[in-house]
Amino acid sequence: MVKPEIVDKVPLDFTKEKAKRVDPILKVDKEFTSYYDGTTKLNAGREDCNKFSNDPANCVNNSHCGWCDDTRTCIPGTKLGPLNTCHKENYHFFAPHKDWNPLGK
Numbered sequence: 001m002v003k004p005e006i007v008d009k010v011p012l013d014f015t016k017e018k019a020k021r022v023d024p025i026l027k028v029d030k031e032f033t034s035y036y037d038g039t040t041k042l043n044a045g046r047e048d049c050n051k052f053s054n055d056p057a058n059c060v061n062n063s064h065c066g067w068c069d070d071t072r073t074c075i076p077g078t079k080l081g082p083l084n085t086c087h088k089e090n091y092h093f094f095a096p097h098k099d100w101n102p103l104g105k
Helices: 056-060
Strands: 065-068 073-078
Touching: 056 065
Parallel strands: none
Antiparallel strands: 065 073
């Protein structure tokens, strides 16, 4: 870890080329805005949805969980959307059809 240098003014010769480049930990599509952002204050129960990650059918039959195709896991959510990071169009609160199985078992 490097101790930061405190300065009163940024030097005139400071350029982006002189700054250390830091790669992002996670790339997020800036154009995509359909992530759950907390503004609708969805309320979900305190179910441990992860226990259904090997059983998608039971995941979507639980009123506090939904299936996320992005992570292929069961996550907290409601019929209004996911409560964990997941694209809304890849979140299932209900099974799309009776033979639905995203794990392909």
